[in-house]
Amino acid sequence: MAAHAPNPSDSNTLVPITSPTDATVDIIAVHGINVWGNETHAENTWTHAETGVNWLRTLLPTLLPRARVLAFQYNANVVFGTSTAGVQQQAVNLLGCLSMARKDNPARPLIFIAHSMGGIIVKEALATAWRGYNAYPMIWTFTYAIFFLAVPHKGSCHASWGQILADIFSTATRQPSSALLETLSRTSRSWEELNASFQPLYEAFKFYTWVESLPFGPGLGVIVPEDSAVLGLPPSRETVRTANCDHRGICKFSGDNDPEWIALAANILQAAKKAAATNCFTPSMKCRQAMFDSLGLQDAG
16 A cells, blocks of 8 residues: 655655555665755655656556565755765664564565665665674565666766765756765775675675766766766676666656656566565575574575
8 A cells, every 4th residue: 555655854764655465575765865955855856847756656566566665765965964974874774774664574575776875875784784794684685686776886087976976966056065075075985995895795686777878967967977887797797777867867757658667667577576586585605605604594505
C-alpha cells in the first residue's frame, strides 16, 4: 500500500513509499545535495517538474508490486550550513535506519538507487558496514545491486568529487560555493580514501551506472563527467548507460513512456528478479568467506 507523503521537515529517516506484505526486495532511494536548501528537495529529486510524476510513488510500484520502496531523507543542505553532518555521519544514519526498518526480515535482498551525492553516502555506508560487519552484517551481505545516477566517484584529472559538488552549487545558483564545499574541493583525499575503503566490495555487488550527457545549462557543460561517473569494472559487474539527460533530469521521468524510464525500468526489473531469486549473496568467494567469518559460521558451500 502507498504511504502518506513525507513531512518535509523530517530528516535522517527512511520514508516508506510502498510496503507490500509479501515484499521480496527492499529498494532504497537516496537523494543528493540540496543545492537551494528547499524543504521539498527529498521529494522533488524524483519528481518530474512538468508532469508531476514521482516515479518512486507511481512508476516503480507498478513495475515491481512486490518491492518495498523506501526513501532515505536526510538534511543535505550543506550549501547553506544548515547541516553539520558530513558524509560519514549520514552514512551511519542510513545504516541505523536500515537496521531498524529491516528487523522484520533482515535477509530480504537490498537494491540501492542513488543520485549524485547520495551515491557517495551509499558507498560510505556499505564500506562502514563492511569494516564493522559485526554491527551491520545483514546490510552489506544482502545488498544485491546499486544504481548510481550521475554519482561523482572520483574527480576528473584536476578535481576531487568535492570540487564537483562545489560546481553543482556554483553553476546552479551562479554564486560562489560555500566554505564547506570549498574545503572539500581543496583535497582529493576524501574520494580517494572512500574508494580505497570501498574497493573490497567491487566484487560483492552488481552495479548499474547512469552517466549524464547534457549540459546543466547553456555553456556550463555536464556536472559529473563520464570519467568520474563510471567505476570502470568489467561488464559482468557494471552496466553503463549514457542517458540523454542533464545532472538534475537523470533521476526524473515524465511518465511510463519516457525513453529514459523504459531503459532504467528494464534494468531495475532485471536486478530485482535476480535479487529475489538469489540464495547466495556476496558473489565472490572472498566476500562470501568474510561474511561467514564475521558471523562465526561455517560456509555450507
